[in-house]
Amino acid sequence: MNSKYEVVIGLEIHAQLLTKSKAFSGDRAEYGNHPNTNVSVVSLAHPGTLPRHNKNAVEKAIKIGLAFNCQIERYNKYSRKNYFYADLPKGYQITQFDTPICKGGFVKIKLKNGTSKKIRLTRAHMEEDTGKSIHDIEPQNSLIDYNRAGTPLIEIVTEPDIRTGEEAFQFLTEVRKILRYLDVCDGNMEEGSLRCDCNISVRPIGSSEFGTKVEVKNMNSMSNVKRAIEFETERQITAIEKGEKIAAETRSFDALKNLTFSLRSKEMVNDYRYFPEPDLPPLIVSDEMIKQIAKQMPQLPEQLYEKFLNNYNLGSYDASVLTETKEIAAFFESICKTCSNYKAAANWTMVHIKGYLNENALEFDDFKLSPEKISNLINLIDEGKISNSAAQKVFAELINHPNDTSEIIAQRLNLIQTSDTTELEKLIETALNKYPQKINEYKSGKTGLLGLFMGEVMKLSGGKADPKIASKLIKDKLEK
Amino acid sequence: MNYPKGFNNFSQKVKSGEISCCALAEFYLSNIEKNKHLNAFLEVYADEAIQQAKKLDKKIENCEKTGRLAGMFVGLKDNICYKNHHVSASSKILEGFESLYSATVVERLLAEDAIIIGRLNCDEFAMGASNENSAYGAVLNYFDNTKVSGGSSGGAAVAVQANLCTASLGSDTGGSVRQPAAFTGNFGIKPTYGRISRYGLLSYASSFDQIGPITSTIEDMALLLEIISGNDEFDATCTQKPVEKYSEINKIDRKLKIAYLDNYINSNGVQPEVKEKTYQIIENLKNKGHKVEAANFELLDYLVPCYYVLTTAEASSNLSRYSGLLYGYRSKNSIDLESTFKKSRSEGFGDEVKRRIMSGTFVLSSDYYDAYYSKAQKVRRVIQNRTKELFADYDYILNPTTPTTAFEIGGKTNDPIAMYLADIFTVQAPLAGNPALSIPCGVDNNGMPIGIQVMTDLFNEKHLINFAKYLCEEIIK
Numbered sequence: 001m002n003s004k005y006e007v008v009i010g011l012e013i014h015a016q017l018l019t020k021s022k023a024f025s026g027d028r029a030e031y032g033n034h035p036n037t038n039v040s041v042v043s044l045a046h047p048g049t050l051p052r053h054n055k056n057a058v059e060k061a062i063k064i065g066l067a068f069n070c071q072i073e074r075y076n077k078y079s080r081k082n083y084f085y086a087d088l089p090k091g092y093q094i095t096q097f098d099t100p101i102c103k104g105g106f107v108k109i110k111l112k113n114g115t116s117k118k119i120r121l122t123r124a125h126m127e128e129d130t131g132k133s134i135h136d137i138e139p140q141n142s143l144i145d146y147n148r149a150g151t152p153l154i155e156i157v158t159e160p161d162i163r164t165g166e167e168a169f170q171f172l173t174e175v176r177k178i179l180r181y182l183d184v185c186d187g188n189m190e191e192g193s194l195r196c197d198c199n200i201s202v203r204p205i206g207s208s209e210f211g212t213k214v215e216v217k218n219m220n221s222m223s224n225v226k227r228a229i230e231f232e233t234e235r236q237i238t239a240i241e242k243g244e245k246i247a248a249e250t251r252s253f254d255a256l257k258n259l260t261f262s263l264r265s266k267e268m269v270n271d272y273r274y275f276p277e278p279d280l281p282p283l284i285v286s287d288e289m290i291k292q293i294a295k296q297m298p299q300l301p302e303q304l305y306e307k308f309l310n311n312y313n314l315g316s317y318d319a320s321v322l323t324e325t326k327e328i329a330a331f332f333e334s335i336c337k338t339c340s341n342y343k344a345a346a347n348w349t350m351v352h353i354k355g356y357l358n359e360n361a362l363e364f365d366d367f368k369l370s371p372e373k374i375s376n377l378i379n380l381i382d383e384g385k386i387s388n389s390a391a392q393k394v395f396a397e398l399i400n401h402p403n404d405t406s407e408i409i410a411q412r413l414n415l416i417q418t419s420d421t422t423e424l425e426k427l428i429e430t431a432l433n434k435y436p437q438k439i440n441e442y443k444s445g446k447t448g449l450l451g452l453f454m455g456e457v458m459k460l461s462g463g464k465a466d467p468k469i470a471s472k473l474i475k476d477k478l479e480k
Numbered sequence: 481m482n483y484p485k486g487f488n489n490f491s492q493k494v495k496s497g498e499i500s501c502c503a504l505a506e507f508y509l510s511n512i513e514k515n516k517h518l519n520a521f522l523e524v525y526a527d528e529a530i531q532q533a534k535k536l537d538k539k540i541e542n543c544e545k546t547g548r549l550a551g552m553f554v555g556l557k558d559n560i561c562y563k564n565h566h567v568s569a570s571s572k573i574l575e576g577f578e579s580l581y582s583a584t585v586v587e588r589l590l591a592e593d594a595i596i597i598g599r600l601n602c603d604e605f606a607m608g609a610s611n612e613n614s615a616y617g618a619v620l621n622y623f624d625n626t627k628v629s630g631g632s633s634g635g636a637a638v639a640v641q642a643n644l645c646t647a648s649l650g651s652d653t654g655g656s657v658r659q660p661a662a663f664t665g666n667f668g669i670k671p672t673y674g675r676i677s678r679y680g681l682l683s684y685a686s687s688f689d690q691i692g693p694i695t696s697t698i699e700d701m702a703l704l705l706e707i708i709s710g711n712d713e714f715d716a717t718c719t720q721k722p723v724e725k726y727s728e729i730n731k732i733d734r735k736l737k738i739a740y741l742d743n744y745i746n747s748n749g750v751q752p753e754v755k756e757k758t759y760q761i762i763e764n765l766k767n768k769g770h771k772v773e774a775a776n777f778e779l780l781d782y783l784v785p786c787y788y789v790l791t792t793a794e795a796s797s798n799l800s801r802y803s804g805l806l807y808g809y810r811s812k813n814s815i816d817l818e819s820t821f822k823k824s825r826s827e828g829f830g831d832e833v834k835r836r837i838m839s840g841t842f843v844l845s846s847d848y849y850d851a852y853y854s855k856a857q858k859v860r861r862v863i864q865n866r867t868k869e870l871f872a873d874y875d876y877i878l879n880p881t882t883p884t885t886a887f888e889i890g891g892k893t894n895d896p897i898a899m900y901l902a903d904i905f906t907v908q909a910p911l912a913g914n915p916a917l918s919i920p921c922g923v924d925n926n927g928m929p930i931g932i933q934v935m936t937d938l939f940n941e942k943h944l945i946n947f948a949k950y951l952c953e954e955i956i957k
Binding site for chain 1: 559560561567569574577579580581583678679680681682683685686687713714715716717793794796797799800801802803805806807817821841844845846849853
C-alpha cells in the first residue's frame with residue numbers, strides 16, 4: 001500500500017436475531033425452510049394486517065447493547081422506510097430512525113502486534129429483514145422467497161475507526177464471537193444471518209477531511225470483507241494517483257475475480273420518506289427490564305480471557321484459544337471443576353478434544369464425553385496410573401464407549417502402568433542384556449543412551465511401565 | 481311482513497321465537513332487492529344469510545343458548561375483512577381479492593351470532609365525503625335520490641337508513657361514519673382511538689382510523705360498541721382498558737357542563753336550519769338547568785390542513801402494499817418490476833386516491849418534511865392539548881356534525897378543496913383521538929336529516945351513550 005495515504009473504513013453489520021417468531025408477526029423465523037412457508041397474512045402485507053411487538057427481539061437487542069457498552073434508549077420509536085421493491089411486501093420497512101435502541105459503545109479488537117484497539121460504534125437499531133429475490137433459477141423470471149421477510153435484524157453501525165482490511169476482519173471476528181456468546185445470532189455469513197457492508201475512503205495522511213466514500217456490498221465471508229477492502233484500497237489510491245476523481249457509488253465484490261465493480265451511483269439518492277410508524281406505539285424500555293436482562297448476561301470472551309489468565313494461570317495463547325467460542329470455554333471450565341491441573345485441562349481441551357472434533361467436523365455440542373470423564377482421565381495420568389501416550393489410547397476408546405470410565409478402559413486395554421519394581425527389574429534386565437556394548441558406552445559417559453534403554457523397557461512393558469520409576473531403576477542399575 | 485328499525489325493538493321477539501331469523505333474512509333481502517338503485521351493497525351474501533338464519537332458528541327452537549346479536553343482520557363497509565369474502569375498499573386495485581382472515585370486529589360479531597349480510601359501498605379506500613369516489617359509483621340518499629349518502633361510509637349509512645340491514649360497521653378517519661350517519665338520519669360514532677381493534681380494517685391513516693357502528697337507535701349503538709370494543713393482541717394501538725357496559729344505559733341525574741363552539745356554528749357556510757337546530761338544542765339543555773356555554777376553539781382554521789397533511793402522509797405509505805405484486809390488480813401492460821408497480825397503481829387507483837398518495841408523498845419528502853409533516857405533527861399535539869383542556873372544564877362539546885345537510889350528487893366533485901372543508905366539524909375528534917357521536921336531531925326544510933355531534937373526553941363512551949339517550953328522549957324535539 002502507498003504509504004502517503006490513509007484508509008478510512010466504517011462498517012454496517014446486519015445480524016439476524018435468533019428469535020422463534022418474526023419481528024412484527026407470529027410467523028416462524030427459521031432458515032432453510034421450503035420457500036414461502038414461513039409466511040402469513042401479516043408478513044405478506046395482506047390488506048388490514050398490522051405489525052406487533054416481539055418482546056424477545058427487543059431483549060436480544062438490549063443484550064447486544066449491554067455487551068457492546070452502548071447506551072440503551074428508553075423511548076424506542078419505530079419508523080417506516082418507504083421504497084418499492086419486490087422483496088418488500090408492505091412497500092416500507094419497519095426500522096428505527098431517530099431513536100436507535102443502542103447508542104455509542106465500542107468493541108475492543110486485538111491487533112497482530114499484540115496491542116488492542118477500540119472501534120467505536122455509532123449506533124445499533126432494530127429493523128425487519130426483507131424477502132429474498134432469486135434471479136438465477138429461472139432465466140426469464142425472478143423468484144421471491146418471503147420466508148425471510150420480517151425476520152428481526154439488528155443493524156450495527158461503526159464510526160470510521162477502522163484502517164485496514166485486517167482490522168475489519170478482527171472487528172467482525174470479535175463481533176461475531178460476542179453475538180454467538182450472547183446466543184442472539186448464529187453469525188453465519190454464508191447463509192446471510194450476518195451481513196456486512198463497508199464504507200471505504202482514502203485520504204492523504206494528515207488530512208482531516210474524508211475522501212469520497214464508496215460502499216461495498218456482497219461479501220459473504222469475513223475473509224472476503226478483508227479482500228474487498230484491500231482491493232478497494234488499491235483501486236482508490238491508484239485512481240487518485242492518476243488524478244481521477246473517486247465516484248460516490250455502491251460497488252459489489254466478486255470473490256472469484258477478487259475485485260469490486262460498480263453497482264449504482266449514489267448521485268441519485270432514494271428519498272425514503274422516513275416517518276414514525278403509526279401502527280406501533282413507542283416501546284418503553286424500563287430500568288427494571290434492563291436490570292433483568294443484565295442479570296441474564298453470560299460471561300463475555302474478554303471477561304473469560306482475563307479469568308483464564310488470572311484464575312487458571314494460563315498463558316495468553318491458551319486463554320484466547322479457549323475463549324474462541326462459548327462452548328469451548330464452558331467445556332474447559334467444567335473440567336476444571338473436578339481437576340486442578342488447569343494446564344492439562346487446557347491442553348486436553350485445545351489439542352485432543354478440539355482436534356478430534358475438527359477431524360470429524362463436529363462441534364462441542366456434539367461431543368459425547370462429559371467434562372468429568374476428561375477430568376478423570378487427567379487425574380489418572382497425574383496419579384501415575386497411565387502414561388500420557390496411554391491416555392490418548394484411552395481417550396480414543398472412551399469416545400467409542402462413553403459409558404465406561406477411563407480406569408476400566410485403561411484396564412481393559414492393559415494400559416495401567418506397572419509400578420511393581422520386581423516386575424520392572426526383570427524387564428530392565430532383559431532390556432540391558434540386549435545391548436552390552438551400549439552399557440559400556442553409557443558407563444564411559446554417554447548418558448544420553450538412557451533414552452535407548454528406556455525405549456526398550458517401555459516396549460517390553462507394552463507402554464505400561466511408569467516412566468519415572470523405570471528411569472530411576474535403570475540409572476540405579478547402570479551406576480551400581 | 482314489515483319489521484321495525486332498531487334491533488332493540490325486536491330482539492326479544494327473536495329470542496322468544498315470535499320473529500324468526502329466516503323471516504328477517506327474507507325481509508332484508510327483499511328490501512335490498514327493491515332498493516338496488518341506491519347502490520349501497522357491493523355484494524349481498526343472500527344464501528349464507530339464509531343458511532345462518534336457519535341455523536339460528538333451529539337453535540332457538542331447541543332452546544339452545546344464542547348470542548346477544550341473534551337476529552341482527554349487519555352490513556360491513558367494504559374495507560373490513562371477512563374471511564373467504566371479497567374486500568376491495570371500492571377500488572379497482574383490489575377487484576376480486578378475497579380476504580384470508582376476518583377482522584377482529586367481525587370475529588366478535590360472529591361470536592354473538594350476528595349475521596353478515598353483505599359488503600357495503602364506500603369511497604375508495606375511505607377517501608371521500610360523498611361516496612362519489614367509489615370505483616362502483618355513488619350511493620344515493622334514500623330520502624332524496626339526487627342527494628349524496630355522505631361518505632366515506634355511504635353504503636353503510638344508506639343501508640341502515642333504508643332498512644336494508646339492522647346495523648352496519650363503517651370506519652371513521654375524519655368523519656367517515658359520523659357525516660354519512662348525519663346525512664341519513666342515523667347514529668354514527670367515532671370511538672376513542674384505540675377503543676376498537678383495527679386488525680382487519682384496510683388502513684387509510686393508521687393514527688386516525690377507527691371502526692364505528694352506524695345504527696338507527698342509540699340502544700343498538702351501545703350494544704354493538706360494547707361487543708366490538710376491547711383489547712386485541714393483533715393491534716398494538718388497541719387499548720387494554722376494560723370495556724364498560726355501554727348497553728346498560730343510565731339516566732342522567734346531575735347537571736352537566738356543556739360547551740358549544742360558537743365559532744364553529746357561526747362559521748361560513750353553515751346552513752341556517754343546521755344552525756337553528758343546534759341553538760334550539762342548546763336552549764333546551766339550558767332550560768333543563770344544565771350549564772351550557774359558548775367556548776372558543778381558536779384552532780378551527782388549522783384543523784383541516786393539519787388533518788390532510790397527516791392523513792395523506794400515512795395513506796401514501798399505507799397504500800404502498802397495493803403494488804400489483806402479491807395480490808389484487810396487476811396491469812397487463814407491465815413488462816418488468818418497475819412498470820408492474822407504476823402501471824398497476826396508475827390503472828388501479830382512482831383520482832382521489834392518487835391525489836392523496838401524491839400529497840402524502842410530497843409532505844414526507846425530505847425537502848418538505850419539516851415544513852409540512854413535522855409541523856402538522858406539532859399542530860396535532862397543540863390540538864390534542866387544547867381539546868384536553870376543554871374537557872377539564874366541560875363534560876361534552878356540542879356541534880353540528882356537518883355544516884350542511886346532504887348535498888347534490890355531483891355538486892362538489894370538481895372542487896376537492898370544498899369537499900375537504902366539509903370535514904371541518906368532524907376532524908377535531910380524530911385529530912385529538914376523542915370519541916364523538918352523531919345523533920339525528922331533525923330535518924331541514926327539504927326533509928333532509930340534520931345531525932348533532934357530541935364529543936367527549938377520551939374513553940368516556942359510557943357517559944356519551946347515556947347523554948345521547950337523554951338528548952334523544954328529553955332534549956331533541
